[in-house]
Amino acid sequence: MKPLLLSLLLGLVAIQPIIAQKPRTVPEWKTATSNGYTYRYVTNDPMKTRFYTLRNGLMVILSVNKKEPRIFTFIPTRAGSNTDPRTNTGLAHYLEHMLFKGTDRYGSLDWAKEKPLLDQIDALYETYNKTTDSVQRKAIYREIDQKSGEAAQFAIANEYDKMIASMGGQNSNAFTSYEVTCYLEDIPANALDRYLALQAERFRKPVLRIFHTELEAVYEEKNRSLDNDPWKVEEVLMATLFPTHNYGQQTTIGTVEHLKNPSLVEIRNYYDTYYVPNNMAIIMAGDLNPDEVVKKIDKTFSFWKPRDVQLYQPAPEAPLTRIQTRDVFGPTPDNVRIGYRLPGALDVKASLLATLTDEVMSNSAAGLIDLNLNKQQKILGGGSSLEKLKDYSVWSLSGRPKQGQSLEEVKDLLIGQVEKLKRGEFDEKILRAIVNNYKLNAIRELENNYSRVNPLLEAFINDKGESWLNYTRRLDEMGKITKKDVVEFANQWMKDNYVIVYKRKGEDKSIQKVDKPAITPVATNTDKQSPFLETVNSMPMAPVKPVWLDYKKDIKRGKAGLADVLYAPNVENQIFRLGYRLKMGTYHSKLVGLAAQYLSFLSTDQLTAEQVSTEFYSLACNYAIQPGNEYTTIRLTGLQENFVPAVTLLETLLRTCKPDEKALEELKGRILKQRADAKLNKGAIMQGLMQYAQYGPKNPFNNQLTNDELQKVTAAELVAFLHNLVNLPHQIIYYGPQPLATFTKEIVTLHKLPAVFAAVPKKQDFKQIPQAENQVLFADYDMVQSEISWVRNTRAFDPAQTPIIEFFNNYFGGGMASVVFQTLRESKALAYSTYAYYDTPSKKDDQYTLIGYIGSQADKLPEAVAGMNELLNALPESPVALDAAKKGMKKGYETERILQDGVIYNYLAAEEKGLDYDERQKIYDALDNLSYADLKKFSDEYLANKPYTYCIVASEKRVNPTDLNKYGPVKKLSLEEIFGY
Template sequence: MKNLRLSLLGVVLSLLLNTLAFAQKTFDWKTASSAGYTYKYVSNDPMKARFYTLPNGLTVILSENHKEPRIAALIPTRAGSNTDPRTNTGLAHYLEHMLFKGTDKFGSLDWSKEKPLLDQVDALYEKYNKTTDSSQRKAIYKEIDRVSGEAAKFAIANEYDKMMASMGGQGTNAFTSYEQTVYTEDIPANAIDRFLKLQGERFRNPILRIFHTELEAVYEEKNRSLDNDGWKVYEARNAALFPTHNYGQQTTIGTIEHLKNPSLVEIRNYFKKYYVPNNMAIIMVGDFNSDVLIKKIEASFKYMVAKPVQEYKSAPEAPITAPLVREVFGPTPDALTIAWRWSGSLNAKEKIIGTIVDELMSNSKAGLIDLNLVKAQKVLRASCSPEWNKDYAVWQMTGSPKKDQSLDEVKALLLGELDKLKSGTFDESIIKAIAANYKMNAIQGLENNSSRAYSLLESFVADKANNWTDYVAINDALGKVTKQDVMDFAKKYCGDGYVIVYKRKGTDTNITKVDKPAITPVEVNREAQSEFLKDVNTTAMSNIEPKWLDFNKDIKKGKVGTLEALTVKNTDNDLFRLSYRFDMGSWNSKVLPIALQYLQFVGTDKMNAEQISTAFYRLASNFNTSYTDHHITLAMSGLNENFAKTVSLFEDLLTKCKKDDAALELLKGRLLKQRSDAKLNKGAILQGLATYASYGAKNPRNTLQFTDAELKALKSEDLISFLHDLFSYKHAVVYYGPKSVEELAVALKGVHQINTTFKADLPLIADFKMESPTKPAVLFTDYDMVQAEINWVRPTIPFSPSETPIVELYNNYFGGGMSSIVFQTIRESKALAYSTYAFYQTPNTKDEKYRMIAYIGTQADKIHESIAGMDELLNEFPSSEKNLETAIASMKKNYQTERITQDNIIYTYLNGLDKGVKTDERQAIYQALDKLTLADLKKFQDTLLAKKPYSMCIVASEKKVNLEDLKKYGEVKKLTLEDVFGY
């Protein structure tokens, strides 16, 4: 299955099981009472979700899942960029950032002294917004910076994050989109009381403190979007699709003009207007008792008072009757997007037909685009996807051209496949296969707290949970959609009224960067704690004992012929996952990566590539091939009832595939184009620089691949021979499913090729070794961008199991999240970056070295400040007892509630063996945490990282960064793209 938006998952998740197994069930709203509370539910809902409405109008949606002692929590408000004032776009997004800054009870050393200063900041921003003279604006901003600095002396940065970390919270974050702003958390099941105490206070009286540094983080986010060609395509698409609606007329992050002129008064007014209980929800999924939890939620949020909320309503969009053409320029490769605006009034049946239309076009295996364009290698890549918003849906097809192929040729190919849908030139039976594949994915989704929570979120945002019956019942019709339904829908909603966006490689002359304001670093008062934090952190949490893996008990080991079999039994459902794992990888063969890709495009004597792909899809089965430096994994998954057919189909493909010279020539062309495109990807360039810094001029990135000439000379026989020969090398069988190890051995007998003896593994092409730099160096590659991307890289010592506890604690303390030292300093105090982190990377094998990787993505004009900021942290250990307490508490509570299950148990075991570790590493870490001190962390950093030479990798535009200025950081080496990539 391709990756679908969570909203689509919400449309189809809850009823997929019922679609196939219980098609005659009914799905109706029912009312029940328990523990003094009345709630609604939908009959035959496999999530058994309860929908409460508290007396103040707050929606509470609860779904119990007792698989692990954790809870996914979402707190949405039905307000986003759609409800931003036209004069203050980006306001909802600003507010989202500020809801992490605390209230008058936390985040402040002394609220009585902080408040007058913040009032001054409010007034200064209002004055700043009304001033047009540039010199006067600079003077006012200088005063804003000064007063903000004074106010920050009374602020405690990141108290929210510290409280969440201390209770074992994970995934602390938030996001804003058109119709919603959502605050996300994942907490231990025993942290409910702490969590609700904090959340209830969080929304009571949020204070807009440390505002100008956080606003600078938003500036950085805006500038990052200006460097993101995909984001520019998205904005251009929406502006054309929605000339009236705010989907196209207002971006979530806001305009540059509005970013430069924020109003704290307007932000506060927005909060009062939309953050009211009748416009919000508490959604929790996981290990709890609903009768107990609902009482606690009401107690924490009953102070909220309902207010009338006027929903955003736009004038209807006029129909698009002819193609609207837009162009976007940027440094990344050419690409094409064709998008249709679908009516916001689609009924339940139309939504399911729309889903079927999308899947018939592309489901990653047997869709028209998949088979006729991707498998046939007529384009570099192509796909389609829906976007289900509240007022309108958008459906789009995207494509990237091969070498010497025009975007208009890609357009013609995509529209040609759509025409087949309209004319009915497709196999109607694939609709049943779509239903079967959704069944398999639904079973998996029901196990996951987050998937459940996001399904409920989409329902709430769309209609305050009143349409949950549609989300449950609509799938009863999934397999009943007919070819005529599809044809009629496609003709009605996928006509000539579309928007086409040509993304062309070139210079974007329209970019206007948000300029860097003068900001003085502010205090973060790292050691301070509010009384509220102390109260939250001392709120009782019942004890949950950690559960460590015992590989001798948790994994059943046996034999499948001469092969070692490692199995974990699935007692929950009828799904299986089977893998063959080889102790060889890309360091053993240059042919390997290409051969595994080639397998996707060849057939056997009985079936061609398209028929094989369709056969897997009909079975609701998957296969994929992957590799790392030292391993190859051939994986299959699906329904247990189709185990034999799935395995046989894959085995026939691998062992009986036949050469296809035409397919190879097309693949070579696509690979050459992918190589060329990689040179236009700033992320790939930065990764290449980091590899160069770690291994030197001859490294895995630029050595373990064919040159262009070698690739062109490659023959089908070379690839087919490699694939046919693969099972002659020893491999392990990894299985998670309903069968016992004995039943697995019987099921694979006669299906899987098992030799009595095996060839010796292929030797290493080269045994690459990381080397610590002996002197500072700067590796620079020029790229046309607004931002600058910087990595600090230093390999250190070989892996040692005894180092694992301090490594894990150091990462959590120093650079691992929003409560870490790096984030607090670089972003919160100095406002140097939107994204920053640092971590001491553990190697994958016992023979490899650790390496330090630090990162800042910043504006080019802040590069020297950013380098100085990270250098200071790396060279002078930042000592904080309170941060250490937070890090230890967070790690302990996470280990107590973490449950490694299913085949993850096996891969945890195998990954440990690669490092020479035969037990659950988490147990040693957990037992060591209370013994580790700041002195230990300081010694660790001073010994391995501080005042040591680093290789600094920089991707930036030479027009914005002076290479001469970089020489003060070390010897500057400007690397070409050929140096980085090896071709």
């Protein structure tokens, strides 16, 4: 666990236990029978998980959580890139993509006519795979392209996504890693019958249709990885740590050579080998009745026959006996990564020791790297992480250099902390603090379905759930580990046996781009539907009544001196979340962000900076100052039993922090280096371009201190700014187990307020600019791909438009079943990632903005732009997709529950738009009366044939300037213009 908000470090203050310990029995496996089904469970499991194994070997893992009428589901198979044939790497990942394409019963208009064409395509790919002559290969691919077009006339793209959307499913996706391929959905609880019917059919007999366009999407994914420096570092690190194991010898996406030579025969063989019930599971967490669910799963999947499965059984890796160094080049900032090979997740004791060792080194609060390097600002930033895999684990250290610092110096500093660890130069009390923070995190994990299914998935991958017993025991077992144990573990495994990967800024001359094949757009038949889709969509779903927020009833209000209190009770556990919402943000002062960073390095009258952070970590509480444009929120979270000391500590820090000139000078140097690094980040560059398009040269993105202004800021000025924060007008937000009256009485004592709030600095306003004509904003960046964003400001916020806007976004560009995705990826194979949406402003006086995006190979840029423009100018009509969008939205609203302090923040967001009601209800009530004609009218009025600003990040060496000039006058922006420094 790396708590994201714990940014301070360990001192010498005594650490106290924070969670009351109750006598408890040791967890153990037990067996029970209910409703005719036998299951296993672990005693004292807070998730009360049931593990069933059906007659065909399919494992069913269920955890009940009644907080909202939804269920999160995983369907994993214990096969990933490890099990790819060496001659066909990337195959598991290919197959993951293809399992969204349908079967002989859905995804097809006429299977009898489609199948012979698909058989011909299969044979052509086998010939293509074995042919080496480049001229012959091009001729074969032309034939593949032709036959694929013919076959596509009988295919219906994305029927799977339409069925999921129609039942109100969300977050539909899948992923492939070393040891698993997993398919995930978030469905309404009343959609269970539809979901099971769809999944049973999905895995009954998948058909590899529309293959060559999906293959092109995988090409795009590979090219994106070639532009991703951290990804390249990961591959080099793993290849060096694992010279024989597939962890290092096979990448998940596969090699360029294998991507160019796919075999549908091998893909089918892979499916038949590993997608069998005794190698798979259905994992669910949510509002479900286990007795009913397991019976339905058993009945629905009884057709599935088990087979013997031989998983990847590697020979042991030889021990690493020397330090190995590698270099990776790319356009992003320099950094270093150091990797150690450790025992795998199945070694329970070693796994726990590795976890504690990692946390002692870096826990974002009190580790050796946090204390000795980050806190003392000896490097730009550093940390450690542990990746637990079945056969081996990988422990990594990472660091970024300050200005003028070499990567070798950063490496020496990191290794120096490893040596401190091995010598035992840390306080043993940190171990108890780590365990207490893990206990707090375990409470948080019970709050939502996704965090429940994640550890269950890991247990299934490792040993079909047997390790769940160890998972439930982990906190107790961690508590038994001593400093001596950690030091011995470090000395056993952390020798001169590590791999160093230096990521250096420079041209990567090793990149082998996956070339674009000639692809003719295929028919998607999105306006058609199969009988199977009609059957699934007609299956009854028990009605679920939507629950809307009533801000007057759902939020309790109080006063604490001058401050208004907004309160929501926590009836689930003993966690609290406190917020001071200041009516001052970056629009009022450019010092907010700098001051928030500076506070991390300051002492008080009574405590050193290290002691401050020790206190927070020992209380398992964390704080953060989060600046926004018009508001800044000071947040504090933790256990209610530590509320008083935690608030007292925060108040002491804010009110009595002392200037530290040396810390400020170090911070300024680090910020200047961070700013230089930001100019090497293509995501940041695109964000800046888009803000420039929306607001002009002076915009919220570059609204920050110039480098000269930064250098002139004094420590006394920043500390005075921090001291004044709690004197500014603000609201107090509390979510926790205390009653409102008790809380207000207590917070008045802890949070002293002035007689009169201090004045807020004058706000700088940023006005969105009209797009009077087409324009291109271009930024040069060394990469294989090109990224294009469309920006158009339209009109001021109008709550009457909200239903049509939400409907438009869902239908047009919001997901895999949307028009944009279907056309640009599925039909034309122009991108791996593409979307578009009409962005609603957060304030009532601001304007809507159309945002579009597509990332494609640079040589596809003209086609990509033309494809998006065609959709913006003429909204396609698909009654099936329209119906799926409408039904999915309604079912989503019916089962959505805004919980905890989300109620308060939903109210505050509505207030900013001038609303005093839950706008979801207005959308829900309007949906039945909205039609394609409404969407078309909306699109024609605000989007079609209108001027846009095209924001393009690409390499000048890979795009044609003539192409760019076709879209409008081209303005190449310098990084100084984009970033403001």
